[in-house]
Amino acid sequence: MGYNKEYQKEYSKTDKGKEAQQKYRENNKEKIKEANKKYQQSEKGKETIKKYEQSDKGKEARKEAGKKHYEKNKERKKEKVKKYQEDNKEKIKEKRQKYNQTDKGKEAKQKYSQTDKGKEAHTISRWKSWNIISNDFPALYQYYKICKNCENCGIELIEGNTGSNRKCLDHCHITGKFRNVLCNSCNVKRRDKVPLTQKEIDWKYNLRKFIFS
Numbered sequence: 001m002g003y004n005k006e007y008q009k010e011y012s013k014t015d016k017g018k019e020a021q022q023k024y025r026e027n028n029k030e031k032i033k034e035a036n037k038k039y040q041q042s043e044k045g046k047e048t049i050k051k052y053e054q055s056d057k058g059k060e061a062r063k064e065a066g067k068k069h070y071e072k073n074k075e076r077k078k079e080k081v082k083k084y085q086e087d088n089k090e091k092i093k094e095k096r097q098k099y100n101q102t103d104k105g106k107e108a109k110q111k112y113s114q115t116d117k118g119k120e121a122h123t124i125s126r127w128k129s130w131n132i133i134s135n136d137f138p139a140l141y142q143y144y145k146i147c148k149n150c151e152n153c154g155i156e157l158i159e160g161n162t163g164s165n166r167k168c169l170d171h172c173h174i175t176g177k178f179r180n181v182l183c184n185s186c187n188v189k190r191r192d193k194v195p196l197t198q199k200e201i202d203w204k205y206n207l208r209k210f211i212f213s
Contacts, residue, residue, distance in 0.1 A: 120141050123141060124141055127169060130171070131176045132171050132176050132178060133175070133176035134178060140178060143181070144167070144169055144181055147167070147181040151180040151182060155183050157183055165184065165185065166184045167182075167183070168183065169181060170182045170187050
């Protein structure tokens, strides 16, 4: 028996042996599938699978299979996620709010806010709350980031919330359109110097209400 096993092992490595194995697999697909299924359900099979999954080779194979599955189904998955988000906006919002109130959520939010992506998201969210309009906020943010000098007086800009030369995104308070990246001093000087009448205030309020409704 030992001789036969050794012979079969060596024979399976030859071209003729490989060809015979391939032919057998093609002619007995269902039989092999059923045998594999029974083996996987057995205690020995489960133990073998567990050991393989924990091995470096198994982890790599699983990772590669995951990548292939994602590439094959990414468009369908995106559509599925998009549809779920559209159909469950309130549910997702409520779930996110609950998570953000937990210690884990607060910690995750704090870590995210310190990343480049988190800083960008926070800045854009703040601009939107100021009723700033843009067709491409990420591109506007990148432009804002690379500006090192005031586009009016040329002074070097600094980040932060204090200082006459702190960086500001100047925009029209009526239309919401971006104008320039300025220092705080120039941004303040651009504001209306003449006090507005109540009629002008009402007109600006109604115009803005019409634009953003």
